[in-house]
Amino acid sequence: MFIIDKSKKLINKAIKVIPGGVNSPVRAFQAVGGTPPFISRGQGSRLYDEDGNEYIDFVCSWGPLILGHLNYKVIKALKIQLEKGTTFGAPTKQEIALAEKIVQLFPSIDMVRLVNSGTEAVMSAVRLARGYTGKDKIVKFEGCYHGHVDSLLVKAGSGSMTFGVPISKGIQSAIAHDTIVLPFNDIDILKALIKDLHKDIAAVILEPVPGNMGVILPKKGFLETVRAITQQYGIILIFDEVITGFRLSLGGTQEKFGINADLTCLGKIIGGGLPAGAYGGRREIMKCVSPLGSIYQAGTLSGNPLAVTAGLATINILIKLAKDGFYEELEEKTKIFSNDLNKRAKAEGINIRINQIGSMMTAFFTEKEVYNYETAKKSSEEKYAMYFWKMLKNGIYLPPSQYETMFISAAHNKKDLQKALNASSIAFREIKNRN
Numbered sequence: 001m002f003i004i005d006k007s008k009k010l011i012n013k014a015i016k017v018i019p020g021g022v023n024s025p026v027r028a029f030q031a032v033g034g035t036p037p038f039i040s041r042g043q044g045s046r047l048y049d050e051d052g053n054e055y056i057d058f059v060c061s062w063g064p065l066i067l068g069h070l071n072y073k074v075i076k077a078l079k080i081q082l083e084k085g086t087t088f089g090a091p092t093k094q095e096i097a098l099a100e101k102i103v104q105l106f107p108s109i110d111m112v113r114l115v116n117s118g119t120e121a122v123m124s125a126v127r128l129a130r131g132y133t134g135k136d137k138i139v140k141f142e143g144c145y146h147g148h149v150d151s152l153l154v155k156a157g158s159g160s161m162t163f164g165v166p167i168s169k170g171i172q173s174a175i176a177h178d179t180i181v182l183p184f185n186d187i188d189i190l191k192a193l194i195k196d197l198h199k200d201i202a203a204v205i206l207e208p209v210p211g212n213m214g215v216i217l218p219k220k221g222f223l224e225t226v227r228a229i230t231q232q233y234g235i236i237l238i239f240d241e242v243i244t245g246f247r248l249s250l251g252g253t254q255e256k257f258g259i260n261a262d263l264t265c266l267g268k269i270i271g272g273g274l275p276a277g278a279y280g281g282r283r284e285i286m287k288c289v290s291p292l293g294s295i296y297q298a299g300t301l302s303g304n305p306l307a308v309t310a311g312l313a314t315i316n317i318l319i320k321l322a323k324d325g326f327y328e329e330l331e332e333k334t335k336i337f338s339n340d341l342n343k344r345a346k347a348e349g350i351n352i353r354i355n356q357i358g359s360m361m362t363a364f365f366t367e368k369e370v371y372n373y374e375t376a377k378k379s380s381e382e383k384y385a386m387y388f389w390k391m392l393k394n395g396i397y398l399p400p401s402q403y404e405t406m407f408i409s410a411a412h413n414k415k416d417l418q419k420a421l422n423a424s425s426i427a428f429r430e431i432k433n434r435n
């Protein structure tokens with residue numbers, strides 16, 4: 001029997017003092033309905049809610065926890081730092097160590113600035129691109145989500161897509177005016193636009209492997225052509241690798257695809273479970289950032305010792321694991337899982353399309369290929385919601401939206417994945433019987 005009475009009481013308290021009862025919209029479960037379980041703790045691949053229900057976690061805090069919850073070495077490093085203090089508002093040597101790791105692992109990054117979130121990283125990178133080029137227009141792609149920065153909350157993904165809000169209220173039309181939105185994976189439209197407007201375009205920004213409209217795979221040659229055409233016209237190419245950085249490989253999409261961006265935004269894994277973000281790139285661009293240059297950006301808790309310690313510990317563990325084929329094994333584990341999931345859906349006559357790369361995947365409830373926002377939106381949100389709840393009641397915690405990414409971590413073992421597959425077969429059968 002699936003009981004979440006305590007969470008029901010908690011959400012009723014929460015909504016009195018927090019919009020929607022949550023501090024980030026998708027967690028409110030509006031896309032799938034019902035009450036979100038209030039989580040009391042995590043351990044390895046597991047989450048536990050206030051009613052004592054145990055779940056295998058495929059959200060992993062939306063990406064940061066590639067090592068799973070409560071990694072022993074990360075926690076040990078944090079405990080040592082805690083004894084020394086939580087924040088100083090002054091430079092620390094750990095920040096140098098983390099910056100050096102990022103520079104070492106991302107050849108496109110000569111210098112990097114630490115901030116507190118992916119949103120801050122993207123907001124700063126966009127301001128820097130505009131300041132460096134002296135141009136105003138930014139090109140983004142429909143369904144790509146770059147945090148909640150005004151100029152990019154235009155036809156974005158994640159919660160904006162989940163709740164069908166193409167442009168958030170409160171964004172001045174003049175700001176949205178300088179944002180051009182194109183369909184992802186359509187290189188001809190991008191080429192035509194850049195040929196026409198390159199004199200006004202400061203930057204093209206994208207999630208090189210989008211994870212916020214569900215996982216979308218770049219078509220063969222798409223990223224390479226985006227890089228070539230932005231290079232040709234002197235347009236700054238910003239890769240938002242907040243999800244994919246250290247997720248797809250140590251050097252993110254850039255390492256996996258062999259492409260160098262001009263500016264890169266990072267987040268999630270680099271905080272090791274604590275709030276952190278970063279933006280970095282070529283030295284001649286980064287030296288325009290205050291206090292060296294005239295592009296201002298600041299942050300009281302930027303580079304704070306706790307987040308830097310957790311991030312550094314996580315990255316050091318990943319560097320060691322990568323030497324033994326960690327990323328290849330994680331991708332193989334995810335591939336086997338997604339192939340089996342596909343077979344089980346087909347066996348029950350349920351149409352799904354799975355996009356999977358590295359340890360990221362999304363099962364879209366549609367029979368057609370999903371390669372951009374428009375095709376993703378053809379998925380059955382109703383069927384996804386049914387699948388979500390049948391899985392949750394069977395102890396599997398999936399993203400509460402069709403337009404998010406499932407993550408598999410180092411902590412997910414064969415038993416976890418088998419349990420999720422068995423629960424999926426039951427869920428698919430029940431969905432079939434309902435239709």
Ligand code: HOZ
Nearest residue numbers: 024025026027062158212
């Ligand atoms: N940006 C997060 C995942 N793409 C959404 C998290 C949330 O709204 O809780």
